Amino acid sequence: MTDILTLVFRTFTSQTDGSEELTGPPTSPATCSALLVGDAGLSRSVLLLAAVTAASEVGVRVVFFTQTRIQSLPPCLQKRKILFSYPRTMEELLQQVARLHEPTNTSPAPPSLIVVDGLEGFLCERGAGLAGFHPGEQSVQAAHLSALLCDSAAFLTRVLRSRSPGADPCRVVASFQSPGDGGRAGGEASAADPTLEVLDRYFRVRCTLDRAGSYEAAAGGLHEVWDIYLSGTGMADASDTT
Amino acid sequence: MLSISVSQCRTSTCMDVSQQQFNRCREESIQDTQQQSIVPDDLLIALKFVFGSCALQALDLVDHHSVTCLSSPSGRKAFQVIGGSGRLYTCFASCHYCPCPAFAYSVLRRNDGLLCKHLLAIYLCEAVGGTLQESVSDQQMSALLSGTAAP
Numbered sequence: 413m414t415d416i417l418t419l420v421f422r423t424f425t426s427q428t429d430g431s432e433e434l435t436g437p438p439t440s441p442a443t444c445s446a447l448l449v450g451d452a453g454l455s456r457s458v459l460l461l462a463a464v465t466a467a468s469e470v471g472v473r474v475v476f477f478t479q480t481r482i483q484s485l486p487p488c489l490q491k492r493k494i495l496f497s498y499p500r501t502m503e504e505l506l507q508q509v510a511r512l513h514e515p516t517n518t519s520p521a522p523p524s525l526i527v528v529d530g531l532e533g534f535l536c537e538r539g540a541g542l543a544g545f546h547p548g549e550q551s552v553q554a555a556h557l558s559a560l561l562c563d564s565a566a567f568l569t570r571v572l573r574s575r576s577p578g579a580d581p582c583r584v585v586a587s588f589q590s591p592g593d594g595g596r597a598g599g600e601a602s603a604a605d606p607t608l609e610v611l612d613r614y615f616r617v618r619c620t621l622d623r624a625g626s627y628e629a630a631a632g633g634l635h636e637v638w639d640i641y642l643s644g645t646g647m648a649d650a651s652d653t654t
Numbered sequence: 655m656l657s658i659s660v661s662q663c664r665t666s667t668c669m670d671v672s673q674q675q676f677n678r679c680r681e682e683s684i685q686d687t688q689q690q691s692i693v694p695d696d697l698l699i700a701l702k703f704v705f706g707s708c709a710l711q712a713l714d715l716v717d718h719h720s721v722t723c724l725s726s727p728s729g730r731k732a733f734q735v736i737g738g739s740g741r742l743y744t745c746f747a748s749c750h751y752c753p754c755p756a757f758a759y760s761v762l763r764r765n766d767g768l769l770c771k772h773l774l775a776i777y778l779c780e781a782v783g784g785t786l787q788e789s790v791s792d793q794q795m796s797a798l799l800s801g802t803a804a805p
Contacts, residue, residue, distance in 0.1 A: 503800075503802065506799075506800040506801060506802070507796065507800045507802060509800070510795075510796040510797070510799035510800035511796045513726070513728045513729070513730040513792065513795065513796070514728060514792045514793075514796060515728060515792070518728070549758065551758070551762050551763065552753075552758045552762065555751055555757075555758075555762055556751060556753065556801060558751075559746050559749045559750070559751030560746070560751075560799060560800070562746075562748065562749045563746040563747060563748045563749055563799075566747075566748040566749075567729070567730055567747075567748075570729070571729070606763070610762055613750075613762075614749060
């Protein structure tokens with residue numbers, strides 16, 4: 413997933429003098445799942461850009477789960493390669509993700525990117541009716557959904573490679589905003605959030621989006637300056653293999 | 655404008671040690687006269703050392719043939735474990751998750767252990783060839799994976 417995110421940032425970043433060429437770790441199982449944390453609005457934009465980039469630049473099928481309906485899409489967007497789905501509840505989301513293995517979703521080609529926008533919106537509900545859960549236990553819900561996403565991606569990877577041996581793995585990216593997120597320094601965002609700690613077990617890479625308040629940005633007259641931090645066990649494992 | 659920085663955060667992975675034990679189970683378990691797999695004593699001691707009391711509970715599940723691998727026509731797989739209370743727990747094939755209370759409390763909340771006994775039983779059954787096999791429909795598999803199947 414970091415390869416697609418790197419492509420997005422490279423495409424939409426204004427390179428200043430002295431800045432390094434943006435490079436990310438190669439695609440590997442360690443970097444196939446990424447969690448965006450920080451500003452909800454920016455996360456959603458990054459997810460949409462990632463979906464569009466994956467569909468248009470990389471040429472893969474994307475499935476995009478969100479509670480908030482997309483009001484309008486750019487004319488150039490390849491709608492056929494991006495399937496938008498609007499589950500209203502956690503239960504609906506689990507059911508839709510669980511069905512990704514069924515032939516109706518893997519033909520003619522299985523999705524290579526699974527996007528979930530706004531995990532916090534799904535996790536805020538009580539877990540009533542889900543077998544084996546403690547009602548209202550967000551951490552358990554987070555673990556179940558995250559594990560299902562990762563397991564689904566692993567299965568879809570096998571399907572992709574059975575049809576094309578050199579195919580890239582299926583990637584997963586989701587966004588999550590902790591209560592009280594925002595205004596924190598990058599890398600420290602929501603460090604004490606138990607739900608985020610659970611999500612970190614399954615999403616190997618964390619991409620923290622933080623609004624920068626640097627003097628240089630203000631002096632430069634820039635309206636919007638964002639810092640992006642990539643961290644997590646996936647980054648360390650990927651660098652070990654390069 | 656976007657500025658990028660990469661901070662590498664390494665966390666220890668005890669599963670590397672655990673995986674070594676599972677590999678030894680697969681390689682060193684022997685067949686007795688009744689064609690049942692036997693795990694050598696030193697390996698049992700090692701499992702107890704790594705997983706504590708969870709190891710004995712998991713081995714008990716293995717002895718009772720409590721682990722079933724479910725397969726659907728799409729090729730999707732999942733594991734189903736019969737717990738000590740008779741309750742069925744559906745676990746995933748490629749990552750750690752179990753809907754049991756012990757996983758929620760000991761693993762997720764307290765971070766006391768790597769696995770619950772159900773997940774450990776899956777690993778052990780796979781290692782010694784003790785997993786039962788069962789076929790389900792694609793729709794049944796979806797219901798099981800989402801946790802919405804009837805208990």
